Amino acid sequence: MTNDPLLERAQQLWADLAGAPVTFTESAIEVVASPQSLLCPPGWVGIVALGRAVIATAPDDGTAEIVRHALKDLSVTGVIDSAAVCDRLPVKETLGPATLAYCDAAGFHPAESSGVETISADHADMAALLARVPVEDADESGLAGITSPAFVVRTGTDVIAAAGYRSWPRHTAHVSVLTAPAARGRGLGRVVATAAVLEALNAGLLPQWRARPAASRRVARALGFRELGSQLSISLMPAGSAQRS
Known part of the structure; x- marks a missing residue:
């Protein structure tokens, strides 16, 4: 559990979007099977890093095990590095990584908004x-x-x-x-x-x-948003397809 309320709210959001029980655990990567995951497009693998913890969803148990094994020794930074992930998995297509940033009232720095x-x-x-x-x-x-x-x-x-x-x-x-x-x-x-x-x-x-x-x-x-993590989605080549040389 984090002592950062903003980070905690962000982690709770993405854990819910995973569509299966999953927990952000510091310095760990947790991969679960979740066909209904909203971390990524249907049938893809979704990876979200927030703070020093990572969760990932896969469309089925077999893919989850492949991803778990491939990413287990990567750092939090490495897990959302598309090049590093492509070195470990037979990636067909990627979306991201995109930075995830959050803001609360105390940290907000508004611009002059007259004329809006x-x-x-x-x-x-x-x-x-x-x-x-x-x-x-x-x-x-x-x-x-x-x-x-x-x-x-x-x-x-x-x-x-x-x-x-x-x-x-x-x-x-x-x-x-x-x-x-x-x-x-x-x-x-x-x-x-x-x-x-x-x-x-x-x-x-x-x-x-x-x-x-x-x-x-x-x-x-x-505007005062804090970059707390990143999101990466990957589509894997079908089993049996030729991997990238």
Whole structure:
């Protein structure tokens, strides 16, 4: 058990998402079979490191044993290093690693958020923003899945930055932020994210920021989010397939 309340809440969240009894144990890697795991896409292996502990889920007992044996002597850092994992397992595809960061009211450093407008998540101007950015940026942001209102900044009538959050289990707010490419570098991500995080904290929720791009991670750190761990998902080649040479 950790003495860090923020880390403890994050670990409880991901243990629940594992879909099978599993525990974050310091300096250990616990692997369980869980076909219903939400740590990764269906049929994949999901790995989450938080603090100095790691949990992993596999779609069946046989795969869990393979993963357990392959990863047992890796460090916490090594377990979420896709190159290190690919050296140990016949990996077909990877997602991540993505950094997991969290914030509480005491650590939050809000930006000045005057000029932010609140609109519904399904507003046509949100769809227009998502349509204007590269598909990979829209997907990375997760903005299409928010359940909160959207907090936006406009130029004229166009939304150029937006943020919100999706409600997750254990009173968690999974934060999403997106800025149009032409408007980046002006701090607008911090501005709209401030409004979304304030909304979450005022509702008693735990803000979570999951990110791969360095720019997104910088925004989170500037707002006071603490990087507590990482998430990696891997798809393994079918048994009998030729392994990577």
